[in-house]
Amino acid sequence: MPQQQPVTIIMIEDDDGHARLIEKNIRRAGVCNEIRAFKNGTAALEHLFHEDVRNDGPFLVLLDLNLPDMNGVDILVKLKNDEKLKRAPVVVLTTTDDQREVQRCYDLGANVYITKPVEYESFSQAIRQLGLFLSVIQVPETL
Amino acid sequence: MKSINFEALFNASPNPYVLLNPSLNIMGMNEAYLRVTMRTREELVGRNMFEAFPSDPDSEGHRQLRASFERVIAEKVPDHLPIIEYAIPLPDGQGFEERFWSATHTPLFNEAGELISILQHTVDVTELHQLRKFAQTSALLSGPSALIETDMFRRAQAVQEVNQTLSRERQHLQELFEQAPGFIAAVSGPDHVFTMANAAYRHVVGRGDLIGKPVREALPEVVEQGFIRLLDRVYRSGEPFIGRGVRLHLQGADGRSEEHFLDFVYQPIFSRDGNVSGIFVQGHDVTDHRRAENALRESEERFRAIANSIDQLIWATRPDGFHDYYNQRWYEYTGVPEGSTDGAAWNGMFHADDQERAWNKWRRSLETGEPYHIEYRLRHRSGQYRWVLGRAQPVRDEQGRITRWYGTCTDIHDLKQAQDDLRKSREQAVQSEKETLRLAATLAERVSELDAANDEIQRFAYIVSHDLRAPLVNVMGFTSELENAQEEIEKFYRRVSETQPDLVTPEARAAIETDLAEAIGFIRSSTVKMDKLINAILKLSREGRRVLTPEPISMSQLLEAQRHSLAHQLHESGAKLVIQTVPDVVSDRLAVEQVFGNLIENAIKYLEPGRSGRIAVRGRDLGLSVRYEVEDNGRGIDEKDFERIFDLFRRSGTQDQQGEGIGLAHVRALVRRLGGTISVASRLGEGSTFTVTLPKSISVSSEAA
Numbered sequence: 061m062p063q064q065q066p067v068t069i070i071m072i073e074d075d076d077g078h079a080r081l082i083e084k085n086i087r088r089a090g091v092c093n094e095i096r097a098f099k100n101g102t103a104a105l106e107h108l109f110h111e112d113v114r115n116d117g118p119f120l121v122l123l124d125l126n127l128p129d130m131n132g133v134d135i136l137v138k139l140k141n142d143e144k145l146k147r148a149p150v151v152v153l154t155t156t157d158d159q160r161e162v163q164r165c166y167d168l169g170a171n172v173y174i175t176k177p178v179e180y181e182s183f184s185q186a187i188r189q190l191g192l193f194l195s196v197i198q199v200p201e202t203l
Numbered sequence: 204m205k206s207i208n209f210e211a212l213f214n215a216s217p218n219p220y221v222l223l224n225p226s227l228n229i230m231g232m233n234e235a236y237l238r239v240t241m242r243t244r245e246e247l248v249g250r251n252m253f254e255a256f257p258s259d260p261d262s263e264g265h266r267q268l269r270a271s272f273e274r275v276i277a278e279k280v281p282d283h284l285p286i287i288e289y290a291i292p293l294p295d296g297q298g299f300e301e302r303f304w305s306a307t308h309t310p311l312f313n314e315a316g317e318l319i320s321i322l323q324h325t326v327d328v329t330e331l332h333q334l335r336k337f338a339q340t341s342a343l344l345s346g347p348s349a350l351i352e353t354d355m356f357r358r359a360q361a362v363q364e365v366n367q368t369l370s371r372e373r374q375h376l377q378e379l380f381e382q383a384p385g386f387i388a389a390v391s392g393p394d395h396v397f398t399m400a401n402a403a404y405r406h407v408v409g410r411g412d413l414i415g416k417p418v419r420e421a422l423p424e425v426v427e428q429g430f431i432r433l434l435d436r437v438y439r440s441g442e443p444f445i446g447r448g449v450r451l452h453l454q455g456a457d458g459r460s461e462e463h464f465l466d467f468v469y470q471p472i473f474s475r476d477g478n479v480s481g482i483f484v485q486g487h488d489v490t491d492h493r494r495a496e497n498a499l500r501e502s503e504e505r506f507r508a509i510a511n512s513i514d515q516l517i518w519a520t521r522p523d524g525f526h527d528y529y530n531q532r533w534y535e536y537t538g539v540p541e542g543s544t545d546g547a548a549w550n551g552m553f554h555a556d557d558q559e560r561a562w563n564k565w566r567r568s569l570e571t572g573e574p575y576h577i578e579y580r581l582r583h584r585s586g587q588y589r590w591v592l593g594r595a596q597p598v599r600d601e602q603g604r605i606t607r608w609y610g611t612c613t614d615i616h617d618l619k620q621a622q623d624d625l626r627k628s629r630e631q632a633v634q635s636e637k638e639t640l641r642l643a644a645t646l647a648e649r650v651s652e653l654d655a656a657n658d659e660i661q662r663f664a665y666i667v668s669h670d671l672r673a674p675l676v677n678v679m680g681f682t683s684e685l686e687n688a689q690e691e692i693e694k695f696y697r698r699v700s701e702t703q704p705d706l707v708t709p710e711a712r713a714a715i716e717t718d719l720a721e722a723i724g725f726i727r728s729s730t731v732k733m734d735k736l737i738n739a740i741l742k743l744s745r746e747g748r749r750v751l752t753p754e755p756i757s758m759s760q761l762l763e764a765q766r767h768s769l770a771h772q773l774h775e776s777g778a779k780l781v782i783q784t785v786p787d788v789v790s791d792r793l794a795v796e797q798v799f800g801n802l803i804e805n806a807i808k809y810l811e812p813g814r815s816g817r818i819a820v821r822g823r824d825l826g827l828s829v830r831y832e833v834e835d836n837g838r839g840i841d842e843k844d845f846e847r848i849f850d851l852f853r854r855s856g857t858q859d860q861q862g863e864g865i866g867l868a869h870v871r872a873l874v875r876r877l878g879g880t881i882s883v884a885s886r887l888g889e890g891s892t893f894t895v896t897l898p899k900s901i902s903v904s905s906e907a908a
Binding site for chain 2: 075077078081084126155156158176181
């Protein structure tokens, strides 16, 4: 591995509650990586595409699809079309389990798709599993 | 009977005779003739008369002799030459000797009446003639006898001269008659014997041997046709008869009867005593003319018959447009007296509003020669103005000048009326079609509005369910966090109770031991329920957005598959699923599966306890649609709930089964999307029958509603 820098978690989530719950669960899973939280797509993209940030990977993107200013899918497309950022794994977090939407996200390069369930246990379980995921992170380019 | 030797008689006669054939070749002669002409038999027989006795063709004697022969041949009557000067050659070849002769030429006929020879009886009167001359020049011969002789001879000569003049005139006349273009003939006596017939006459009657024959013999075929009676009448009465275009049948040369039409006159010929001696026939064969006339009249009659028998009104005009003919139908149609519309009076028969237009059009046609074509209203005899189609065409002569106009009027009133009606009804049809189209457009508009609204609702349902879910996630999540906190609080509470029980107030106890757990419990159960409801809405809205894919579906297979996937429930309930005859359908497989899956599952769910369940599925082909029934013997549905059960989140009867009240709402939404209907019939405690009617075949476009 060329880089041994710790992974930075970019969380794009407009719902404060969700953001807080995600963060709590991540921390509860023992993941201590930096989490940068953005409440809308514009701010997140601005940050990620800043040259200093863009070259300062690796990143893990937690992406909510229902954002106030844009659709999360648009952000996903932009990330996956960028030479640098496309290596960052994207975990889609959303309230819908619409199969077409799930499929579409995978087609566009999403790595994991997590439905935000009301059954909290399974949700926190999934988030916690991200911790394992983070330890082996660096998405191969072929993905 | 004792036979007479005519030849000996002939030879012994003191009178000179010579026999000629019609070509004037000498056939024979008697001794007297040889003596008087100073010739031998050998010199004469077989030679032509004018060869045997040559003479100057311009001489008086030559002409007289030839003319006499020709008369005999042509008229077949004897001819006399009282005196003729004709020199004959001397036997020794020493010149000619002047002779005077008196001759008679008699025609001889065979049994068929044909001229076969001419007998000449000639007397040498030269001495007599010389005597007369001598007497004229000298007084030697005197005395009564001489005077008598001389006088007689002079008289004979005078007669001869008159005869010659007459003969010439007669000849001339005969030539004229012969060549006359009209036919000329003369008959004489009460038997009407032909004495003359010119070439035209012979041509008409088709035969030449007429002279000397009575008409009844020469033209036997005319007897029965009344012509002899006619001749008899003229002969008796002395009144001429004038016939015009008289029809006559004559035997043609080929033996066939020919029809002739003759214009002729029977003119009586009176003798000096005032009696009719014969009849002069003169006239023209007008057969060809008559035939042409007849043909013309016939064709005219035919035209008239046609013109009057056809249903059209026909008229004709002079080149200047003056109407001079209308057929009978015109007068019948208009009811006006014949002739009253001649000239330009026809225009008055037209409707006042059409008169000027028709007049101008007619004038233009007359000026330009262009065919006349117009529709106008013509006054019918009933007083009604009826629509008529008028047409006219000019007829031109060889120089291209218009000689006549022929026109027709055709009553098109009924046609026009029908056309009008048709046009009106077509307009109405167009109108109603427009109306229908307008309604259809309105309908389509409404449908698309409904579709839009439907889409909007579905999108709304989708968004709402999402948006509702987001806070619910928080409620659930933080409830869990709360539970975590509760655990901590309880641990802390237990430790406090153990170590410092005086700190625990009854309120704190109640709050921690019961209230907290109870509140969290209610929050949790409520959120679970809310999540289910949101899921149901999501599912419905998602189903509404799904694109239908029509495909042929074998219903028995589809239902068997349902039986398979519901095998567990069927086994658990002990119910029996009977799949009867079901028609196939072209529809969206997933939707149909869900419809029947739900209905059968419901039937299994709501069986009557204590009664073995029986569920039957059957169907019927209705032509354009198919109808399926899912019948059970379950607990049944109260009639007041028949509608309600199809509403979302509504359920019926005892709520002893799992469910959110989505199933039937979902089924109805699906059936409606497939273009069908669903209804229920049921009796409480006896069972229910759900009836689903679907189009036999849906197309993608029918999905719109």
